[in-house]
Amino acid sequence: MTITTPSTEPAGSLDTDLLLDVRGLQTHFETQFGIVRAVNDVSFTVRPGEVVGIVGESGSGKSVTARSILRMIHKPGRVVGGEVLYRGQDLLGVSDKEMQALRGSEIAMVFQDPQSALNPVMTVGDQIAEALIVHGGEKKASRARALELLEQVGIPDAPRRLDEYPHQFSGGMRQRVVIAIALASSPKLLIADEPTTALDVTIQAQILRLLAQLREDLGVAVLMITHDMGVVAEMCDRVVVMYGGRVMERGPVEAIFSAPQLPYTADLLAAMPKLEDGEEHRLPAIPGAPPDPSRLPTGCSFNPRCRFAEDRCRESVPVLTIRGPEHSAACHVTGDGAPLTPAPPAEATAARREIGGEPLLEITDLRVDVNCGRGGLLGKADPVYAVDGVSLEVRPGETLGLVGESGCGKSTLARAIMGINPVSGGSVCIGGQELGPKDRAGSKRIRETVQYVFQDPFASLNPRRTVRQSIEEALEVRGVPAKEREAEILRLSERVGLNPLHLDRLPHAFSGGQRQRVGIARALAAEPRLLVCDEPVSALDVSIQAQIINLLSDLRDELDLGFLFIAHDLSVVKHISDRVAVMYLGTFVEIGDAEQVYSDPQHPYTASLMASSPKPDVAQRDRERIVLTGDLPSPKNPPTGCRFRTRCPIGPLFRDDRQVCIEQAPTLTPTATGQMAACHFPGELAAPTA
Amino acid sequence: MSATSAPARRATKDVRRAPRFPTLHRYLMVLKSGRGITALVLLGTLVALALLAPALFPGGYDEQSSGALAGPSAAHWLGTDEFGRDILVRTIYGLRTDLTLIITAVPVSLAIGTLLGLTGYLNGRLGLFVQRALDIVLGIPGLLLGIMIVLVIGAGWFALFSAIVIAGLPQFGRLARAGLLTQQDREYAVASRTLGVPRRTVMVRHILPNVVDPLLVTAAIYTVAAIFIEASLSIVGLGINPPQPSLGALLNTGARYVQTLPTYVIGPGVVLLLLALAFTLLSDALNKAANRR
Numbered sequence: 001m002t003i004t005t006p007s008t009e010p011a012g013s014l015d016t017d018l019l020l021d022v023r024g025l026q027t028h029f030e031t032q033f034g035i036v037r038a039v040n041d042v043s044f045t046v047r048p049g050e051v052v053g054i055v056g057e058s059g060s061g062k063s064v065t066a067r068s069i070l071r072m073i074h075k076p077g078r079v080v081g082g083e084v085l086y087r088g089q090d091l092l093g094v095s096d097k098e099m100q101a102l103r104g105s106e107i108a109m110v111f112q113d114p115q116s117a118l119n120p121v122m123t124v125g126d127q128i129a130e131a132l133i134v135h136g137g138e139k140k141a142s143r144a145r146a147l148e149l150l151e152q153v154g155i156p157d158a159p160r161r162l163d164e165y166p167h168q169f170s171g172g173m174r175q176r177v178v179i180a181i182a183l184a185s186s187p188k189l190l191i192a193d194e195p196t197t198a199l200d201v202t203i204q205a206q207i208l209r210l211l212a213q214l215r216e217d218l219g220v221a222v223l224m225i226t227h228d229m230g231v232v233a234e235m236c237d238r239v240v241v242m243y244g245g246r247v248m249e250r251g252p253v254e255a256i257f258s259a260p261q262l263p264y265t266a267d268l269l270a271a272m273p274k275l276e277d278g279e280e281h282r283l284p285a286i287p288g289a290p291p292d293p294s295r296l297p298t299g300c301s302f303n304p305r306c307r308f309a310e311d312r313c314r315e316s317v318p319v320l321t322i323r324g325p326e327h328s329a330a331c332h333v334t335g336d337g338a339p340l341t342p343a344p345p346a347e348a349t350a351a352r353r354e355i356g357g358e359p360l361l362e363i364t365d366l367r368v369d370v371n372c373g374r375g376g377l378l379g380k381a382d383p384v385y386a387v388d389g390v391s392l393e394v395r396p397g398e399t400l401g402l403v404g405e406s407g408c409g410k411s412t413l414a415r416a417i418m419g420i421n422p423v424s425g426g427s428v429c430i431g432g433q434e435l436g437p438k439d440r441a442g443s444k445r446i447r448e449t450v451q452y453v454f455q456d457p458f459a460s461l462n463p464r465r466t467v468r469q470s471i472e473e474a475l476e477v478r479g480v481p482a483k484e485r486e487a488e489i490l491r492l493s494e495r496v497g498l499n500p501l502h503l504d505r506l507p508h509a510f511s512g513g514q515r516q517r518v519g520i521a522r523a524l525a526a527e528p529r530l531l532v533c534d535e536p537v538s539a540l541d542v543s544i545q546a547q548i549i550n551l552l553s554d555l556r557d558e559l560d561l562g563f564l565f566i567a568h569d570l571s572v573v574k575h576i577s578d579r580v581a582v583m584y585l586g587t588f589v590e591i592g593d594a595e596q597v598y599s600d601p602q603h604p605y606t607a608s609l610m611a612s613s614p615k616p617d618v619a620q621r622d623r624e625r626i627v628l629t630g631d632l633p634s635p636k637n638p639p640t641g642c643r644f645r646t647r648c649p650i651g652p653l654f655r656d657d658r659q660v661c662i663e664q665a666p667t668l669t670p671t672a673t674g675q676m677a678a679c680h681f682p683g684e685l686a687a688p689t690a
Numbered sequence: 691m692s693a694t695s696a697p698a699r700r701a702t703k704d705v706r707r708a709p710r711f712p713t714l715h716r717y718l719m720v721l722k723s724g725r726g727i728t729a730l731v732l733l734g735t736l737v738a739l740a741l742l743a744p745a746l747f748p749g750g751y752d753e754q755s756s757g758a759l760a761g762p763s764a765a766h767w768l769g770t771d772e773f774g775r776d777i778l779v780r781t782i783y784g785l786r787t788d789l790t791l792i793i794t795a796v797p798v799s800l801a802i803g804t805l806l807g808l809t810g811y812l813n814g815r816l817g818l819f820v821q822r823a824l825d826i827v828l829g830i831p832g833l834l835l836g837i838m839i840v841l842v843i844g845a846g847w848f849a850l851f852s853a854i855v856i857a858g859l860p861q862f863g864r865l866a867r868a869g870l871l872t873q874q875d876r877e878y879a880v881a882s883r884t885l886g887v888p889r890r891t892v893m894v895r896h897i898l899p900n901v902v903d904p905l906l907v908t909a910a911i912y913t914v915a916a917i918f919i920e921a922s923l924s925i926v927g928l929g930i931n932p933p934q935p936s937l938g939a940l941l942n943t944g945a946r947y948v949q950t951l952p953t954y955v956i957g958p959g960v961v962l963l964l965l966a967l968a969f970t971l972l973s974d975a976l977n978k979a980a981n982r983r
Contacts, residue, residue, distance in 0.1 A: 418884045419884070420880060420883070420884065441880070441883045441884050442882075442883045442884050442885060442886035442887065443886070444886065446884075446886075447884065447885060447886040451884070451885070452881070452884050454877055454881060456877065459876065459877040459878065460877040460878050460880075460881045461878055461881075462878040462882075462895075462896050463878075464899055464900070465895075473882060473885065473887060473895075474885045476887075477885050477886045477887055519881075522881070522885070526885055526886070
């Protein structure tokens with residue numbers, strides 16, 4: 001194993017127009033299990049006004065790199081080597097006081113979660129002004145500047161909102177405030193750590209557009225840390241790919257996306273489901289899981305998962321070598337000029353599914369009041385219909401995809417089907433029988449037909465019970481005799497790809513993907529005919545998502561399961577679904593054949609969702625985007641008429657003559673293209689990608 | 691596959707495998723901390739003293755000697771009281787009274803309080819009603835509550851016992867309810883419910899083990915409070931009936947002679963503090979053990 005890997009590129013020639021030049025950065029964490037090399041010899045540069053993306057999965061060291069640059073590493077972590085040159089000055093060498101002066105005024109940080117980055121007891125205006133005052137601003141001038149900044153980041157009605165508190169802002173608006181604070185002292189470099197991960201697609205599009213605009217107007221450089229290849233393709237000029245604490249590839253965004261020189265980058269791009277994908281196929285998933293930074297494999301960290309791995313990959317760490325203009329990669333195999341053949345499509349499943357038969361799930365005009373049963377001893381709380389008049393059906397072997405932003409009621413719908421939330425109107429038929437008021441969660445009729453796969457597999461497993469106990473519990477309920485359970489557990493764990501040797505571990509000893517496999521095994525243990533999957537892959541790393549999606553579709557095909565597949569990621573839903581329903585504020589705005597809805601969306605909301613979702617394709621970055629204004633209204637007080645009218649780009653907001661949208665609620669009606677859409681003017685706004 | 695994996699499973703020594711009794715294992719971690727050991731040693735000594743009292747001092751707590759209010763001597767280390775009884779002997783017998791009291795009353799309070807707190811799982815309205823009732827108890831100061839109880843059932847051991855049980859109910863009840871409310875909406879509890887696991891099993895298997903930690907810590911803290919409830923009621927003369935000694939009762943009478951015979955107060959006072967210290971350290975160590983993952 002090479003101990004230190006001197007970069008074989010021309011070492012930082014005295015390039016004076018570099019804003020940030022990170023050279024051989026090393027950050028270690030000293031834990032009781034030994035030294036964790038979270039950042040291991042990382043080098044990259046940022047020029048003024050440039051957007052550089054650092055992409056990587058969890059544990060790749062991307063966030064630690066960002067924090068090391070700003071010297072925000074706390075014990076037991078320590079920057080042990082390298083240089084962070086900011087305009088030629090080594091940030092690792094300056095005093096704490098100088099560093100404090102640099103933070104904010106020269107380099108500012110935007111955090112992932114705007115909720116926890118803002119102080120809840122200070123007005124937004126005071127928080128922005130504070131950022132100016134600590135750098136020597138005068139009080140009155142600071143307030144004026146705060147107002148200017150709020151306007152700059154696109155907060156409407158800024159003079160009034162200046163004196164409001166963070167809780168009065170929506171998630172997207174809060175992130176704008178955080179950006180305003182970061183911009184307060186006109187920094188030259190903005191470090192954004194997953195700035196849009198906590199936000200919805202349409203809001204993400206707003207924030208990305210804002211960042212692009214700020215860079216244009218102010219010339220601020222952005223170092224963007226993200227796991228989302230789509231965001232990278234949309235935003236970045238150059239990309240740094242990190243894996244196992246090292247830079248594995250870096251180069252111009254076009255080169256990385258069109259001709260990656262690293263098997264990891266190539267396979268990661270191939271493993272992502274894409275909106276443009278045509279007919280059904282299995283995703284070429286990367287096997288295994290991202291390595292634990294405390295137990296990195298020897299040699300190239302990616303070697304256990306690599307299709308091309310050779311002996312030397314296990315023995316020595318590859319160094320970055322030049323592959324093109326500004327493009328370098330660390331790989332033994334491609335270094336010798338071997339081409340990266342596309343991953344062979346994963347073997348197709350033997351079982352062919354047939355959609356048909358009696359519907360497993362039939363919902364008519366369902367309404368769910370999430371405030372039901374709330375309220376004190378005196379009086380009830382006002383009803384809030386998170387689901388308001390929804391009808392759908394799912395047949396054996398069929399997947400109905402359900403997309404929508406957070407707060408649109410998709411999880412409430414799923415929970416109502418499972419009997420967790422009581423139904424306040426309409427009917428739910430499971431396996432041909434209508435649920436009565438007595439059918440609560442887990443009643444025999446529900447559990448024998450439907451099971452639930454949770455979004456966060458860690459939260460859905462009792463941390464004190466082993467995986468074996470969790471699966472056994474489900475078998476016990478099904479009435480499997482104690483003697484047969486062991487064999488059944490082995491069969492299930494094998495089916496979902498769990499190592500039977502690991503069954504006696506507690507959930508925390510598993511990786512995210514493994515935990516989701518446990519969740520699926522537990523759901524299957526009840527032998528259901530329908531699975532309700534509530535965002536089953538959104539908590540997982542990109543390289544793991546494809547594995548779980550493949551597993552789910554295999555299970556569907558083999559066992560003839562019906563799926564209600566809920567997700568906010570449009571391409572994931574498209575990949576797995578036969579039919580798709582788009583939900584907005586408690587109602588379906590469009591429902592129909594997946595291919596049809598995606599190729600020719602009829603509702604303006606569907607069209608804008610598709611236009612907003614970032615695509616991992618550089619060629620598409622200049623496409624026309626429909627960026628919706630505003631936020632999702634509250635279901636407590638939905639708009640009259642069409643619920644989407646307050647944000648609709650073809651509605652009364654932009655066209656005064658369309659009073660019908662305010663007065664009359666549209667119903668789902670068949671459109672010219674075959675699907676159903678709830679819009680007075682269907683098909684008028686076409687998705688630009690169509 | 692299953693045929694080869696079964697022996698293989700036994701052969702592999704898996705360090706990450708869960709311990710057989712995870713809860714017990716976690717509480718045994720108490721022994722690993724300095725505080726935990728100090729607490730257990732201290733408590734062990736005090737309990738041993740109390741248990742051995744009849745063997746060590748076969749004369750009992752009211753054996754009289756010739757001199758009343760004599761100073762410390764080789765025969766009477768802490769001197770004698772107003773009736774010529776050995777203060778050290780009475781202190782140790784007093785400790786015995788106190789330990790019996792808290793060791794019976796605190797667990798009873800813990801059990802009843804927890805059950806009251808969990809009534810919300812059976813019926814939402816009942817749970818709400820019980821909480822309001824507990825709030826009322828919480829509103830009454832401890833000493834006042836004790837006096838009210840003594841007025842109803844008369845001074846003595848049982849009054850102290852009742853006072854300690856009732857004064858503790860709001861704490862345990864509210865804590866159990868808070869745990870219940872957070873735990874029953876945890877996804878793993880919901881997951882078990884959707885699988886069809888009976889409510890009782892969900893309660894015992896998934897909710898209760900996660901509520902127990904804070905309750906045990908609170909029980910150790912409340913024991914300290916219980917010691918002082920006994921002391922304060924006895925100090926105002928509403929506690930244990932004489933001639934039986936208790937730490938509080940000793941302090942009560944000792945206070946009258948604080949000028950002439952300071953050891954009369956110091957002896958029981960120090961024992962009382964040591965007892966409280968032992969339980970405080972124990973609660974600290976339990977808290978630490980409960981919060982480690």
